[in-house]
Amino acid sequence: MSDNRSPLEKFKFSKAYPSPYLREPDLGGKECVLTITSWRYADASDKGSDGAPMQGTVLSFEETDKELVLAKINHMAIKAIHGHDPAQWEGKTVMFFPTTCSAFGDPRVPCIRVKNIDPETGKEPKLY
Secondary structure (H helix, E strand, O other): OOOOOOOOOOOOHHHHOOOOEOOHHHHOOOOEEEEEEEEEEOOOOOEOOOOOEOOOEEEEEOOOOOEEEOOHHHHHHHHHHHOOOHHHHOOOEEEEEEEEEEEOOEEEEEEEEEOOOEOOOOEOOOOO
């Protein structure tokens, strides 16, 4: 059976399960370059889908209204590309990609990761 619906008519996870946070299905299976507009520390209003409070750095972007609560690994990757202080990240671009990771006892949890490359220069960061 073929699916003749246009891409705009096809199922969207984010429409069925809305969230103010950027999640792996929002990337549509593709790499995505986003421009950081601001950052903040996660606070009591930031809760996961299970209702538990989230921790970490929360980024906002020019290209979407959704925020991303950074996993520690993503924070460290952006730090390697754009510097230690998140205030220096504002106006910088980051390339994200959808993948799976091991979490909550499941080795195949959908997640978003930072590509270890500066989208503005096309170069990998110098770590040492």
